[in-house]
Amino acid sequence: MRGMEQTTPAAPAFPPVAAKKPHSFTHHGVTVTDDYAWLRDPGYPEVADKAVLAHLEAENAWFEARMKPHQPVLDKLFTEMRARIKEADTSVPQKDGDFLYWISFEEGAEYKKWWRRPVGAADDGSADELILDEVALAEGHEYFRLGAISVSSDGTKLAWAVDDNGSERFTARIKVLATGEVLPDVIEGTNSGLIWVKGDTGIVYSLANESWRTDNVRLHWLGQPVEQDVELYHEDDEGFRAGAALSANEKWLILSTGDHETNEVRLVPTDDPLAPPILVRERLAGVEYDVDERDGVLYVHANDTHENFRLATAPLDRPGEWTTLIEGSDDFYLTGFELFRDFYVVEGRSRGLDRIEVRYYDDPTRIEPIAFPEASYEAGLADNPEWAVDKLRVSYESMVSPASVYDYHVADKRLELLKVQEIPSGYDASLYETARLEITARDGTAVPVSVLWRKDRPTGGPLHLYGYGAYGIAIGPGFSTSRLSLVDRGFAYAIAHIRGGDDLGRRWYKDGKLEKRTNTFHDFVDVAKGLIERGFTRAGRISISGGSAGGELMGAVINSDPELFGAVVAHVPFVDVLATMLDESLPLTPGEWPEWGNPIEDKAAFELIRSYSPYDQVRAQAYPPLLVTAGLNDPRVTYWEPAKWVAKLRELKTDDSELLLKTNMGAGHGGKSGRFESLKEVAEEFAFVLWQLGVPA
Numbered sequence: 001m002r003g004m005e006q007t008t009p010a011a012p013a014f015p016p017v018a019a020k021k022p023h024s025f026t027h028h029g030v031t032v033t034d035d036y037a038w039l040r041d042p043g044y045p046e047v048a049d050k051a052v053l054a055h056l057e058a059e060n061a062w063f064e065a066r067m068k069p070h071q072p073v074l075d076k077l078f079t080e081m082r083a084r085i086k087e088a089d090t091s092v093p094q095k096d097g098d099f100l101y102w103i104s105f106e107e108g109a110e111y112k113k114w115w116r117r118p119v120g121a122a123d124d125g126s127a128d129e130l131i132l133d134e135v136a137l138a139e140g141h142e143y144f145r146l147g148a149i150s151v152s153s154d155g156t157k158l159a160w161a162v163d164d165n166g167s168e169r170f171t172a173r174i175k176v177l178a179t180g181e182v183l184p185d186v187i188e189g190t191n192s193g194l195i196w197v198k199g200d201t202g203i204v205y206s207l208a209n210e211s212w213r214t215d216n217v218r219l220h221w222l223g224q225p226v227e228q229d230v231e232l233y234h235e236d237d238e239g240f241r242a243g244a245a246l247s248a249n250e251k252w253l254i255l256s257t258g259d260h261e262t263n264e265v266r267l268v269p270t271d272d273p274l275a276p277p278i279l280v281r282e283r284l285a286g287v288e289y290d291v292d293e294r295d296g297v298l299y300v301h302a303n304d305t306h307e308n309f310r311l312a313t314a315p316l317d318r319p320g321e322w323t324t325l326i327e328g329s330d331d332f333y334l335t336g337f338e339l340f341r342d343f344y345v346v347e348g349r350s351r352g353l354d355r356i357e358v359r360y361y362d363d364p365t366r367i368e369p370i371a372f373p374e375a376s377y378e379a380g381l382a383d384n385p386e387w388a389v390d391k392l393r394v395s396y397e398s399m400v401s402p403a404s405v406y407d408y409h410v411a412d413k414r415l416e417l418l419k420v421q422e423i424p425s426g427y428d429a430s431l432y433e434t435a436r437l438e439i440t441a442r443d444g445t446a447v448p449v450s451v452l453w454r455k456d457r458p459t460g461g462p463l464h465l466y467g468y469g470a471y472g473i474a475i476g477p478g479f480s481t482s483r484l485s486l487v488d489r490g491f492a493y494a495i496a497h498i499r500g501g502d503d504l505g506r507r508w509y510k511d512g513k514l515e516k517r518t519n520t521f522h523d524f525v526d527v528a529k530g531l532i533e534r535g536f537t538r539a540g541r542i543s544i545s546g547g548s549a550g551g552e553l554m555g556a557v558i559n560s561d562p563e564l565f566g567a568v569v570a571h572v573p574f575v576d577v578l579a580t581m582l583d584e585s586l587p588l589t590p591g592e593w594p595e596w597g598n599p600i601e602d603k604a605a606f607e608l609i610r611s612y613s614p615y616d617q618v619r620a621q622a623y624p625p626l627l628v629t630a631g632l633n634d635p636r637v638t639y640w641e642p643a644k645w646v647a648k649l650r651e652l653k654t655d656d657s658e659l660l661l662k663t664n665m666g667a668g669h670g671g672k673s674g675r676f677e678s679l680k681e682v683a684e685e686f687a688f689v690l691w692q693l694g695v696p697a
Contacts, residue, residue: 012061015650016061028603028607030606032579037579063660063661067687073690074680084484089104089422090103091103091104091405094393096151098118099117106135110674111146111675114133115130131158131177132160138164145162145164147162148192149161152196152200154199159173161173169190172194173185174222183223190205193244197273198271205218214243216231232255232274233266240258241259243256247267249339250270260592260595262283262285263283264279264281266278278316291319294361297314297315298313301336303506308332309335310326312324332349333350333505336348345381349504349505352504353376356369357370358408368413370413377397377477381395382394390411391407393407394407398477398479400452401429403420406418421479433454437450441527443519447497449497449527451494451536454488461492462491462541463537464494465542466546467496467524467544467553468546468548469524471549472506475497475503492531498523498553521557525557528542528565543689544557545568545569546569551571556612556614559618569629574641576613578610578615580638580641615644615648620652621654627684630642643661
């Protein structure tokens with residue numbers, strides 16, 4: 001019957017217009033209006049408000065309608081990106097105790113399988129043991145993420161934790177590997193690693209509280225009710241997060257608590273986890289440190305005497321008495337260290353480039369850096385689970401060199417290549433060129449920029465510029481197969497190593513946070529202008545992208561310099577900075593004040609954040625084409641931030657440029673899970689960029 005026929009809803013003819021509902025708040029005598037505050041569901045983290053959901057669905061429908069004509073381009077991009085991925089792939093096995101462990105992807109699989117076989121067994125598959133199957137675990141779920149995986153020290157049991165909705169609340173389970181029996185122990189709401197203690201009879205973990213903050217470290221005895229789990233540590237400071245790690249020799253449980261600039265560490269024996277914790281040194285504002293132990297000596301990586309950190313030692317019975325082993329340096333940013341039985345390894349950056357040094361306990365003057373072949377690269381220690389080793393697993397890549405796995409033989413200082421990332425559709429590094437430039441920002445600071453392009457690229461073509469610039473996170477000059485889809489179409493691809501990251505050391509980070517936050521935005525704009533001046537491109541031919549705090553960057557620079565950019569992609573953008581930092585009931589706000597400032601107590605912080613907060617600074621002007629993404633279950637950048645921003649842009653912008661919002665209704669901060677589903681979102685981004693810049697697909 002005609003009345004029973006299914007009809008497809010007509011594509012929307014116009015973008016959705018969000019209702020304006022008067023709302024305001026006052027701080028420090030300043031009243032701020034926010035007509036789109038209603039987009040925050042009052043029942044959050046449950047989002048059930050019909051008007052809110054209807055608006056998000058309308059935005060999604062508009063996104064689908066506008067992107068539909070470009071589906072052939074999207075499909076083409078996805079096909080070529082997928083063709084660069086070796087679908088049936090296996091990692092290099094690594095020894096840990098009596099077994100070799102590795103992961104594999106099967107042809108067409110979105111998720112990994114975890115394997116092992118006994119050391120010395122034939123490499124013919126006969127002794128291979130599947131210990132965890134992510135493909136099976138993910139079946140039936142729109143979203144899947146493995147958060148932790150840990151084999152017991154005797155190799156008989158496996159603990160793992162899964163998030164199946166993007167909320168970053170994981171459920172931990174334990175199974176017996178020989179039989180596959182899943183034990184009745186189920187721990188809901190974890191957000192941490194899983195650490196085996198006391199003869200593999202207990203698991204140490206942390207729960208996320210109502211504010212998504214891990215304010216605890218807990219111990220679960222196998223076979224006992226979760227309600228009887230013991231809290232080993234509780235953190236009362238609402239800005240701090242607590243967690244646990246294992247010392248390299250596996251003798252100590254390392255309990256840490258801290259925020260973005262201060263922390264405190266305690267030690268507990270793994271064979272007696274209920275023993276009174278040993279406090280290494282009381283927290284002191286601005287001092288960060290981490291600790292490991294060998295033969296009764298603590299090794300302490302700390303920024304108490306130099307912002308670029310030093311390495312110190314202390315006797316275990318006097319843990320707060322630190323004696324310098326490696327001085328802090330303006331030239332070498334000491335980012336971390338790892339202890340092994342016979343030597344230790346220091347990692348850091350010199351002039352922004354990664355450096356790995358092998359050092360020796362009995363000879364402080366013996367320093368053996370690992371040499372790498374290129375002038376610009378990313379390198380670091382990979383998975384090295386054992387205490388007594390004579391070789392180190394090392395990872396390496398550059399903007400032109402696919403990811404490689406090496407074993408570094410310590411005695412003869414030799415790198416042995418084990419695996420190079422395979423690109424099935426083909427890749428010829430000789431077609432490409434890369435450079436590390438320095439572009440002078442408006443205050444005279446030289447900002448590093450890593451650039452990749454094809455040698456046959458016409459001068460002045462399109463350019464894609466990526467940036468982040470927050471939390472002291474460096475963006476290295478690494479390799480990307482998906483990036484080639486732009487570069488092979490005549491784009492140069494540039495990474496701006498702007499202040500706010502720690503690419504050039506701790507000072508570089510500090511010069512992009514708190515009262516110096518606007519340096520980050522200025523650096524990015526000045527890099528774009530500098531690339532134009534050097535002939536790489538021209539104004540309006542630059543596409544830009546960033547996510548989370550990098551999405552805040554996108555919002556700030558299109559407010560200040562919209563004419564520079566021809567296409568903008570802002571993933572889960574942190575754009576409602578003022579309102580978020582004023583709302584201490586939100587999960588992450590108190591812990592974010594050391595990064596952004598506390599506008600509740602500090603009027604100067606209030607004024608500064610208000611002056612750059614992208615949502616608050618939207619104005620009546622022309623904006624470049626913009627694609628915005630969000631995650632309904634995102635606990636880090638709540639969905640309403642991008643939703644409000646897009647609504648306000650629709651109201652005030654004076655142009656007819658594209659403005660699209662896509663909200664993942666079943667995912668969180670990282671977008672869709674699965675290696676191909678997430679790749680589709682990259683293809684969407686690139687299809688949008690090609691469309692807006694008029695570059696042939």
